[in-house]
Amino acid sequence: MSIQTSMPIISMRHVDKHFGQLHVLRDINLDVAKGEVVVLIGPSGSGKSTLCRTINRLETIDSGEILFEGKPLPQEGKELAAMRAEIGMVFQSFNLFAHKTILDNVTMGPVEVLHRPRKEAEAEAMELLDRVGVAAQAHKVPAQLSGGQQQRVAIARSLAMHPKAMLFDEPTSALDPEMINEVLDVMVELAGMGMTMVVVTHEMNFARRVSNRVVFMADGQIVEQNTPDEFFDHPKSERAKDFLDSIKGH
Amino acid sequence: MGVSEVFAEFGDVYLQSLLSTWLMTAVCFAGGLALGILATVLRVSPIKPLRVAGDIYVQLFRNIPTVSLLVIFVYALPYLGLMLSYRTCLLACVILVVSSFASENFMSGINAIGAGQIEAARSIGLSFVQIIRLIVIPQSLRTTVLPMTNLLIATLLTTAMGSQVPLTPPELTGMVNYVNSRSVAGISAFVLSAICYAGTSVVIGFLGNKLDEKVRIVR
Ligand SMILES: Nc1ncnc2c1ncn2[C@@H]1O[C@H](COP(=O)(O)OP(=O)(O)OP(=O)(O)O)[C@@H](O)[C@H]1O
Ligand SMILES: [Mg+2]
Numbered sequence: 306m307s308i309q310t311s312m313p314i315i316s317m318r319h320v321d322k323h324f325g326q327l328h329v330l331r332d333i334n335l336d337v338a339k340g341e342v343v344v345l346i347g348p349s350g351s352g353k354s355t356l357c358r359t360i361n362r363l364e365t366i367d368s369g370e371i372l373f374e375g376k377p378l379p380q381e382g383k384e385l386a387a388m389r390a391e392i393g394m395v396f397q398s399f400n401l402f403a404h405k406t407i408l409d410n411v412t413m414g415p416v417e418v419l420h421r422p423r424k425e426a427e428a429e430a431m432e433l434l435d436r437v438g439v440a441a442q443a444h445k446v447p448a449q450l451s452g453g454q455q456q457r458v459a460i461a462r463s464l465a466m467h468p469k470a471m472l473f474d475e476p477t478s479a480l481d482p483e484m485i486n487e488v489l490d491v492m493v494e495l496a497g498m499g500m501t502m503v504v505v506t507h508e509m510n511f512a513r514r515v516s517n518r519v520v521f522m523a524d525g526q527i528v529e530q531n532t533p534d535e536f537f538d539h540p541k542s543e544r545a546k547d548f549l550d551s552i553k554g555h
Numbered sequence: 556m557g558v559s560e561v562f563a564e565f566g567d568v569y570l571q572s573l574l575s576t577w578l579m580t581a582v583c584f585a586g587g588l589a590l591g592i593l594a595t596v597l598r599v600s601p602i603k604p605l606r607v608a609g610d611i612y613v614q615l616f617r618n619i620p621t622v623s624l625l626v627i628f629v630y631a632l633p634y635l636g637l638m639l640s641y642r643t644c645l646l647a648c649v650i651l652v653v654s655s656f657a658s659e660n661f662m663s664g665i666n667a668i669g670a671g672q673i674e675a676a677r678s679i680g681l682s683f684v685q686i687i688r689l690i691v692i693p694q695s696l697r698t699t700v701l702p703m704t705n706l707l708i709a710t711l712l713t714t715a716m717g718s719q720v721p722l723t724p725p726e727l728t729g730m731v732n733y734v735n736s737r738s739v740a741g742i743s744a745f746v747l748s749a750i751c752y753a754g755t756s757v758v759i760g761f762l763g764n765k766l767d768e769k770v771r772i773v774r
Contacts, residue, residue: 361678363674363677363678383682386677386680386681386682387680388680389677389678389679389680390679390680391680392678393678394674394675394678396671396674396675398671399671400669400671400672400674400675401672401675402672402675402676402690403668403672403694403772403773403774404690404693404694404697404772413679413681413689414679414680414681417681417685417689418679418680418681418685446772446773448772448773448774449773459675462675462679463678463679466679466680
């Protein structure tokens with residue numbers, strides 16, 4: 306695939322991180338090409354969330370480096386905020402702003418960070434809400450929406466910033482089963498439009514359908530990576546085999 | 556003298572002192588909220604010395620009896636070359652105390668926000684100051700209406716500290732001394748002041764509940 310050869314938009318080199326004594330990321334090397342969809346998978350506590358969060362520096366790293374579009378992540382301040390504005394992030398627990406309407410949740414970034422005129426931002430927000438199927442809820446507050454709807458709003462909130470890449474940390478694992486697909490459908494559509502995505506998820510169907518690569522982590526290390534079909538059908542490491550057996554059991 | 560007689564003779568001065576109490580309450584509460592927000596911003600800032608300074612400030616003024624603070628202001632500050640009027644001393648003391656309690660209320664409001672929303676705000680590129688202004692302050696204001704209502708009532712009652720220093724016009728409690736030094740009103744003067752305090756508190760409590768119903772954040 307041609308995307309594998311272009312310059313990586315995200316590049317992690319020899320990244321290490323500890324939480325106190327705990328070595329959560331061990332010599333992580335990972336390149337994500339523009340337009341690529343990478344699924345991160347692995348047992349609980351293996352460091353998937355932490356890896357994801359280091360990419361927009363919600364977590365700092367101890368050593369190594371992370372490049373976004375070829376430039377090292379800024380340490381702090383204005384530059385860091387500006388870089389974060391270019392990377393969308395969707396959380397397991399939605400994290401919508403509880404005191405704002407759905408519409409205001411989506412326009413806050415464009416208005417406050419990108420300084421777009423409110424009218425214009427609202428018009429675009431309505432289009433985005435329509436695209437993810439929650440335009441009718443625009444004037445409600447988050448608590449009035451179902452989990453699936455809230456997560457779709459969270460995706461729209463990220464998209465409103467026109468991100469160059471998006472991070473998803475288990476976006477469907479807090480959802481009731483019947484709502485999982487409505488969120489995955491939105492993500493599939495995004496992938497189809499060429500969005501660069503790093504997705505922590507155990508949804509194998511999603512991984513097979515849209516990801517270019519599955520990265521398997523255990524104990525803070527990348528143990529193996531491959532195309533989704535290769536990885537799920539012919540895992541190489543014992544750790545991956547055990548892990549796949551354990552999730553297939555459910 | 557009965558309550559009605561006290562009222563007949565001193566009604567207009569009572570009204571003046573009631574207004575004075577209300578005005579001091581409003582000034583102290585507004586000042587306390589403003590300073591309380593400032594202290595809270597320090598306490599949640601990413602810079603450790605500022606956090607420590609904020610914590611010390613709150614512990615200091617929350618744990619000193621207002622009357623001791625007033626004594627310090629009135630008698631000790633002049634030694635440091637700072638001469639303030641009695642009213643200024645009183646207002647400053649009450650504002651300091653109120654601000655420390657207000658900050659405690661804000662902190663509990665902030666704890667209710669949860670780290671997730673703050674992380675979401677950071678990841679769309681909002682700065683620390685924007686997050687404070689757009690997320691933290693509005694949400695903690697709206698979740699702390701009831702405790703702040705209680706604090707407003709406490710502020711009202713604390714202005715009674717004004718009876719310990721000479722003020723013109725006196726506030727409601729100082730007014731009792733004023734009346735009793737000019738007549739034999741006795742307990743009636745206290746009752747009249749108590750009615751004013753209680754009436755004001757009931758109205759504040761009622762309005763506080765109404766406001767809370769209106770702005771409370773559903774989670
Ligand atoms: N803020 C933190 N402080 C201390 N330890 C942490 C912190 N965050 C995570 N950890 C620990 O770091 C390790 C990796 O956590 P991480 O959340 O990245 O794992 P994960 O692969 O996302 O797991 P899960 O599938 O359960 O979400 C775990 O042992 C976790 O307990
Ligand atoms: Mg995780």
